[in-house]
Amino acid sequence: MSAAPKQVAVLDDRGVVSVTGPDAEKLLAGLVTNEIAELAEVPAVYAALLSPQGKVLFDFLVVKTDAGFLLDTARARAGDLVKRLSIYKLRADVQIRDVSEDFVVAAAWGGEVEALARAHVFPDPRLPALGVRVLVAAKDADPVLAGLGGERVSAQAYHAHRIALGVPEGGRDFAFGDTFPHEALLDQLHGVSFTKGCFVGQEVVSRMQHRTTVRKRVVPVVGNRVLPTETPPVLAGEVEIGRLGSVAGARGLALLRIDRAGEAQRDGVALTSGGVPLAVELPAFATFRIEVAHGSA
Secondary structure, eight states, rough: OOOSSSEEEOTTTTEEEEEESTTTHHHHHTTSSSSSGGGTSSSSSEEEOTTTSSSSEEEEEEEEEEEEEEEEEEEEEGEEEEHEEEEEEEEEEOOOEOOGGGEEEEEEEESSSEEEETEEEEEEEEOOOOEHHHHEEEGGHHHHHHHOOSSEEOOHHHHHHHHTTOOOOBTTOOOSSSTTTTTTTTTTTTTTSSHHHHHHHHHHHHHTTTOOOOOOEEEEEESSSSSSSOOOOETTTTTEEEEEEEETTEEEEEEEHHHHHHHHHTTTEEETTEEEEEEEOOOOOOOOOOOOTOOOO
């Protein structure tokens, strides 16, 4: 008998898009940043749909079902994701629907979760420490979530867990339509395949992958007191180098020019946001470093 998870949270800000029909896999495979075919071997993948300019329009967790695929995405943007996918549908035999009202999305972490009847339960493909995701029909949600055991906590507790691990979330830590996948850490969190066939925006993403340095990234920051929640800019001295995103107490995530942060560290220039002094930390999974750009004085 597996141990119950320590914490379970319903994520009301997450929605679900259903993609079904004979051509569903082919459609998604040609559009999104990750390998949909991997779902024959793994429970879920993390992926994004980009603009032709290579910027993240939507990101989502994808799970395969008997009928097709479910995309766990930002609830406020689920309808827009349906419209965007439908643009590419053409004559494909695919049905794309916003089914957010039919599902409850939850996260469970801190212990093991066995497979549950009447629910899609899968490890978060971004980072094992995030725990598992649960997609369950709204009509079955109460008994299924009760069956998880553990302590029921707020969505804020989940976000504190996510922030502590350094995992960004679209719409909170980076702006949709204005952020490249590398900046949003999709390359670090298994959200992009660099070996698959074409997807929208692939050429731009490939060029960024082969650069020596990506200068802007979402990184964890720690204040010497509680951080402001109104997403103020991050300053190196008096120069803006990024913006604070989601916070939990004194910890937060910020989208920064990491080369400028490196220069500030080198020169002893203080970083602040909303008047709170900050230190930049790298998440344990990071393969990049905070370093000064070549040619900086």
